[in-house]
Amino acid sequence: MFKATVIIRRRPSILDPQGVAVEKGASLLGLSNVKETRIGKFIEFVVDANDKSAAEKEVNEYCNKLLANPIMEDYEFKLEKI
Amino acid sequence: MFKATVIIRRRPSILDPQGVAVEKGASLLGLSNVKETRIGKFIEFVVDANDKSAAEKEVNEYCNKLLANPIMEDYEFKLEKI
Structure with missing residues (x-):
């Protein structure tokens, strides 16, 4: 059994409207020192497999089939034996 | 200037419907070895501050004010000087 941790980011060249929106909210709340906010996904799960x-x-x-959108996102993952 | 990396997870006791849905999709695609999928957020931004x-x-x-929902999510972050 392995514990998998996946990070999914939008490609740097692709606009992140969610990040832009949150940052606008931040500046309205007086948090004007945060910049370049990019929002991605952090996914954890268990894989039932014998070897790495x-x-x-x-x-x-x-x-590739479900978690990330291969057209505009990149993913990386780590596996840890449990 | 610091680069901040924030990971936001739902509290373990709180159901993650997005994770449940994706996992159902996985089993329909024949990926039956993935379990306990939890989907969180991975957020990166730059903080313009002089000290840590x-x-x-x-x-x-x-x-606390924007990125995480303090009622049902926990967050952790790392700062890296840039």
């Missing part, structure tokens, strides 16, 4: 390469294959498939 | 404690204060305020 099988777990990696499963995580890649899960990311 | 001022930056920490700003990040805490940003998280």
